[in-house]
Amino acid sequence: MPTAVTYGYHCRKALTDAGIVKPDGSPKYTPHGLRHFFASTALAHSIPIHEVSRWLGQTSIKATVDVYGHLVPASWDRCRTIMHDALWPDTRAAEPRSAGRVRARPGDPW
Structure with a gap:
């Protein structure tokens, strides 16, 4: 061996x-x-x-x-985006995307 x-x-x-x-x-x-x-x-x-x-x-x-x-921080960003979309599906269409990151909003738990 x-x-x-x-x-x-x-x-x-x-x-x-x-x-x-x-x-x-x-x-x-x-x-x-x-x-x-x-x-x-x-x-x-x-x-x-x-x-x-x-x-x-x-x-x-x-x-x-x-x-x-x-x-693998990109996977953290993908997961955060997926969870955000699942919890607040109506808010994503109105928000501009910035380099694939979810922008923090007042009231977001993260």
Whole structure:
């Protein structure tokens, strides 16, 4: 079974062979850094967190949410908009949308 040590060796070798190195000759990236880059970039581009969790090989989505959950604020905005529309359906048509965010109104609970 591959381990972090063997992954690290092959990753360093591939980066060095590709010329992706710092001025001192050491690789610019680590396997751990590339893992975080992958997860952050995927979430920033709206890949669902449960799919990212599977790609990362997590046994539980909780681990992924604990580490990367703060990177999905767009989902908070979508949820807030959906709840606002469900609670106050007649008020959305008259309000201009601003970058996808629900604007706070007096009386809104959030």
